[in-house]
Amino acid sequence: MVVLSSSTAAEECLVKNDIVFANRPKFIIAKHLGYNYTTVVTSSYGDHWRNLRRIGANEIFSPARLNATVNARRDEMRRLLTRLSNESREGFAKVELKSMLSDLSLNNIMRTVAGETVLRR
Structure with missing residues (x-):
């Protein structure tokens, strides 16, 4: 958890270093339950995570699929x-x-x- 004390610190974290904060911690339980860190919840930010997110947004949670x-x-x-x-x-x-x-x-x-x-x- 990160607690920020100013808006400039928040901008520094969320705009300039957003990729660093987008990564998930490597817990051992996530390795076993998350198929070696390959699920959207357990994988680190990168090409694989972006592909999983795109599939979720376009295929699973699209308005057509929900309808x-x-x-x-x-x-x-x-x-x-x-x-x-x-x-x-x-x-x-x-x-x-x-x-x-x-x-x-x-x-x-x-x-x-x-x-x-x-x-x-």
Whole structure:
């Protein structure tokens, strides 16, 4: 973490030395979980990182791709709301949202990667 005390120091770091601050630290866990530092999260700034970022921006998070997967996200949201309403039929109920939101995220990712042909339980 870097704490800067002035705007000139911030400009020095973020404009003139931005590549130095764009690199990620080399943690051993990132080597094993990040496929030897080759993922967009663990790789250092350079040609490989720029290519991964471009693929993410143009292929995964493009408006066309997000529009193509809107039905899957809408369906997963509907399933979550149905599950919440079933648990509170008798009145107010305490629910754990952490696991439900985790399931929502994972299901959205899997349906986006696998496509709309994924059958659900």
